[in-house]
Structure formats: C-alpha cells, structure tokens
Amino acid sequence: MQVTVFEQEHFQGKCLEFTSECCNIHDCGLDNIRSIRVESGAWVGFEHHDFQGQQFILERGEYPNWDAYSGSLAYHTERFMSFRPIYCASHQSSHMMIFERENFMGRCTNLCDDYPSLQAMGWSMPEVGSMHVQSGAFVCYEYPGYRGQQYIMECERHSGDYQCWKNWGSHCQTPKIQSIRRIRH
C-alpha cells in the first residue's frame, strides 16, 4: 500500500509518500493536502486530524484537486488532514446486512454486491437504520449512483457494528443512504 500526497493541486509543491496511516499531516510538515496519487491499496481520507469529519474513499489513481477526491459533499471545506489504509484485502468476499431501524431491528437485507440504487434492488426507502458488516469493507453513499456523503464501513472496526447513523462518522447528520458498494483491492 502506497500513497503520495502533495501540498499543491496537480501534484505540485511539497510531497510525501506513505505506506501506513497519518493521523495529522501538520505533524509531517504539510499545511494541507491538495492532490493525491494512490499507487496501491484502498485508503480513506478525512477532513480533520485523527480521522474525524467528512470521509473520502481513495482507490488507485490520480486526484488532481479537492473536487476530484471529495465527490459531492455536504459542504465545501478543502481540508484533508488525516488518512489511513482500509484493510479489506484478506477477504475474498464482502458481506453486510442493512436494517430498517436502529440497533439491528426491523426489516433487513443481505448485501454482497455493488448497488448503485438500493431502491432499485427492493429497499423501499431512502434511509437505513443500522448496519452490520460481516466481512470485508463497503462504502455507503447518501444519494443514488455513489454520490453525496460517504461512509466507510469495515468489519475490522467496531466489530462491524453500526447501530445508528450517529456512529457512521463524526460528520453524519442523517440516516439517508441510497447506494452502497464493496471496497476491493
């Protein structure tokens, strides 16, 4: 796993290579991250230090500016302060369950594929109450077609349990989830 981060857009300015997590880029002598090249592995970037705030899934490829890696987020901050690798390589397959209500209650459905629209595959509402990741890792999105706020869900964190939208991420403000996909290496 390797990622190169740059202080300026379009892979310019001071740059650093990482092969493991960074909890605060200020401690590494960078002011901010404005472009990224992911050489290998899947990573998650965070708006604030210590893995807080809005999340960005980062797969292999080039991200020349903030718009490229942020996707369509709730608010435009241009801050990228910490990041870590996603450990999903050991899983041949990814499995999770989504539940209608908090604390794994109500109607539920098994997921083991990519779903650009949960409603198209039979989930009747634009919200999810709670989730349990049995294996691998997923990224969940606020809107259909992998758009809007992103939440990284891993079996190796919180025992894969996400009881309520308040622990999907420190930035999460609603239970809206309309598309979900696996994270693969």
Add this chain to the structure above:
Amino acid sequence: MQVTVFEQEHFQGKCLEFTSECCNIHDCGLDNIRSIRVESGAWVGFEHHDFQGQQFILERGEYPNWDAYSGSLAYHTERFMSFRPIYCASHQSSHMMIFERENFMGRCTNLCDDYPSLQAMGWSMPEVGSMHVQSGAFVCYEYPGYRGQQYIMECERHSGDYQCWKNWGSHCQTPKIQSIRRIRH
C-alpha cells in the same frame, strides 16, 4: 420507466411526471429542475436542452437538490434542461472495450463488470483513447470511485462507437477516465 421532476428543491413547487424523454423542460412549462424522484428505470439528465452539456446518470431514488444529482462536476451551473431514458434493459450483460489511442488503436481491454479504479485492474494510465460498447450501457467517470465528469456510453447510440474524447459528450474537455460501471435496471 417513470420520473417526477420538481421546479424547487426537496420535491417542492410545480412538478411533472414523465415516462419518456423531454428535450426541453421550458416547453413543458418548467423554469428549471431542482429536485427529482426516479420511480423506475435509469435516466440521463443534461445541463442544456436537446441533450447537450454535462451529463448526470439518474437511477431509482431521491435527489433533493442539484448537488445530489450532479455529483462532482467541472463547473457548478444548477441547470438541468433535458433528460431521456437509457435503454439497457434488453441486455442481460454489458460489454465494452477500451483502447489506448483514438480510433480503436493501441492496447485494449474488455470490460464486463464495475471498475471503481481502472488502474487497480491493470490499465496503466488515467486516460482512455477510444471505446466501443458491444452490449448494454456504461457510465464512465473522470476520477476513481465514480467521481467527476460523467459520460453515458450506450450500444444503441452511435453504434456503440466512441472514437475520440470529443464525441463522449458535448461538454468533454479531456480524455481522462479513471472509473467505469455498468448501468443496470
């Protein structure tokens, strides 16, 4: 196939239901489209009338505002003037080929799955020279993880041939493509 479009955000204001294409929403008495509910089918929305300008893939679900359906585009316009259904339902499987250079030249690869990172599956550069869609329909994205400019590629249009980035869409300005996925119903 059915879509409901609203003149105001959050499904407010004047609304209209459609089951087929609309080449100019002004002709239907709407000033603009600011929220959308896709009831069934897959659709593509366009920035300008007559299916011109930036493209947005629209799958079943709720899009309460411009950010929700636009994703991360090159420029922020808040214009949504025409849309049409995507005819991919008749295909059990989707197949396309991507080529290194224009006019179907150079190295090529077959695609029949979803690829959040073309580079992760072995495509060595962030650009694609040309494409041919043999069956079904795909959405191609400028950046990894289904972000940035979107281009809808269908076997039933242009005989599935996209010789050069200049005919990927009227808004296309570079050959950058870093993620591709199938459009399914």
